[in-house]
Amino acid sequence: MLRRLPVLAGIVAISSLGLVARSDPPKDWPMWGGTPDRNLVSSMKGLPTSWDLKSKKNIKWVAELGSQAYGNPVVSNGVVLVGTNNEAMKDPAVKGDKGVLMAFRESDGQFLWQSVHDKLSAGRANDWPFQGVCSSPLVEDGIVYYVSNRGELMALDIQGFRDNGENDGPFKEEKQTRETDADILWKYDFMEELGVLQHNMANSSPVAFENLIYISTSNGQDESHVNVPSPKSPAIIAVDKTTGKLVWEDASPGDKILHGQWSSPAVGRIGDTVQVVVGQGDGYVRSYEAKTGKKLWEFDLNPKDSVWPKTRNEVISTPVIYENLVYIANGQDPEHGEGVGHLYAIDPTKRGDITQTGRIWHYGDIRRSISTGAIYNGILFYSDFSGFLHAVDVKTGKPFWKHDMFAAIWGSPMVIDGKVYLGDEDGDVTVLNADRTLKVIDESNMGSSVYSTPVPANGALYIVNRNQLFAIAASPTAPAAAGGK
């Protein structure tokens, strides 16, 4: 049974949009970025800065995922959700490559249920093998929203069928209704409905405002890497949370999509306008009025003389909305390697093409980035794919420092209680002071690549490596003598 608490849900949404002072932040981590503004900051106290997989120091539990996991975990209603593939074979009857969203019990990592999606027959072009579900879900009001590898916006009951087997929502065609299966409320197939052809993978992490869910569609080029087969299909859509119906759409990038579209939208109130801001495939970031989808502004993240793919970039990062400004960097598909990047602070009160008028500052020392920023204490922390973490003055864009991780960074810096947590492709998670001077506090290795962002929830830190989900929490009984690094 779904607990429907619309009034309370409304309050949560309003408070996270800055109408109510956020003195006591949510303890759950119910979406990518934690809140709709996507600023990766938490004031949660007491999380460890070091842990050890071998001695199990500060390791609360470990859950096995498929062979690859690219999504970020979210935590809500006592459940941890993460996307992966089917190589873990949690259901032995389900064989072969699939996209899978797994749900684990927050308290002990017990596997609860999974939502399984067949791969698209087009293969690599729209649904890359073994990458699984790459979207990070949004949980609101006990409902899990995410994008499947098949280009569907899904709405699931977070309790699955563990609510006395109730099949909630209008969708009743679930093949299995066991305790380990997903209870689908509705789904919106944007490939089918809107002709979207996502390039390689649909990955958007949903965000909501009031009754609308927003996602980027990942619509892009075909395998030729020249042609955009569906230029009129939207880059962004808004779907009604209750009915699962399309409310508005926009296809501004048209046939100018350089490659794919893998940014996720952020939502924030700027002045008296609630805006949905997202990076798009032509290298622009665009903003829409949340309720109507009216395009408010667009900003080209590339210099005019840049040339794809050497110097002109796409946008994979998620915008961060903070104190009436938008912060975002550009970059490229990791398969394209390293190159020059650009980081901007943008004034979203301007309208139209604001590439000139809305430019507050530009930071050019960053390399291509697929990370999202974290703003804390006047400092913007932003990582790049070459392996550098940049700390810049949020007001001016002037650098405070730069730290070399010596490995590619796919995830993002997360500030928790005044400390930056950042993982890299070598599997190292480095913890630094979130301050104007560079200080590394600790470093722990996760055994394999960390493509995710460490996220805090209810006194624990959740980190996904290539194939495992770790819950990390300070353990008073940690065997200090046997531990060590």
Added chain:
Amino acid sequence: MPRVALALTLLLSTALSAEAQNWPSFRGPDASGVASAAKPPSTWDLASSRNVTWKTALPGLAHSSPIVWGDRIYVTTAVAVSGQPGVKTGEAGIASANDTVSHTWRLIAIDRAKGTIVWDREVHKGTPRLKRHVKASHASATPATNGQVIVALFGSEGLFCFDMAGALKWRQDLGLMDVGLVDDPSYQWGPASSPTIFESMVIVQNDRHKDSFVAAFDLATGKQLWRTAHDEYPSWATPAVARSGARTEIVTNGGKFIRGFDPKTGRELWRLSDNLTQVKVPTPIVSGDTVIVTGGYPSGGRPIYAIRLGGSGELTAKSLAWSTERGSPYTGTPLLYDGLLYVCTDNGILSAYDATTGGRVYQQRVGAGSSGFSASPVAADGRLYLASEDGDVFVVRAGRSYELLATNRMGEVTMATPAVSGGMLIVRTQTQLVGIGS
């Protein structure tokens, strides 16, 4: 000075200079990447020709390295009859280039002192039997010589053996060297494994989508001496010759197993399962009584294994002198020089390890901002030479602390591992061969 001593000195110096001059295979003498008595310059300038002896235009597209024997340099290439096929640098994805026009595969001899082309043999003509990766070439394998013959492996077009004047002695068809994306045989990326000369035979590694094998052919006749089939993923690594006490082993780097073979019979002596990574490109490196094996995909957890030679059967961790869980390059072969193992990743992070213990001595970025490193580093005269794909040759002082001595710009894409010969560094760029030396 007594006459005998003088003669001996002359003899020694001649022998030394010849040794310092020869660079007979991929990564030179014993595939080490080290020219022990050579003294190439550390700085040069193409525009003013400072320390540049000659520049010679080369036809076609090839990532194979130049080799040197005596006063000759030999290079291979594949030349399209029309158009100039392009090459992508950096992370170039998984796409293939489909070169549908006819090509000629060529072996070219160049005068080492003057850079002039002495002869240019067309070895084979036809449309490439398979596609190549957009970053690859149709002549990526480096030829090998022992001073009597030259062996060139042109992938699916065949294995060819020449005398030193470029006359074809024999050829062998190894079948399609069909390599590509591990889990999808429809991807054709083109091979790069170079032939390895051992005594009177040449050894080839043909790890491909199906029916992989290692084989040896008689250098004189081309007769197949042995052929050992094995179940392997596609790989791009060159077989290495490793000596351990009285025993000699051929070591191959594969995506499923690292293996040792008896060069006389082709019998597999040992194997080490590597279930962490799949795609193998770097060549095994001999380090005392260990062989150091690197490479693999995916990129986050590429281990380095220092495997004790002389093992048998299925090896376990007990056979490892040391290992790391990560830090390997994807493409380039690391370099062992004066007790340190230098590992340069494709994105230019250079790490030095103690070759005996595996302890990391330093980690530094070389050429931050480069599109990547595909060429393997080489060393001479206390210096490392690292050529980036953008054509910057970084010169780093060998030793336990990092010191960048110079950055020399070649001005165009550089994929091939340079050769070192006497006072020269020989760098193949996308369109030319450059003799660097005073």
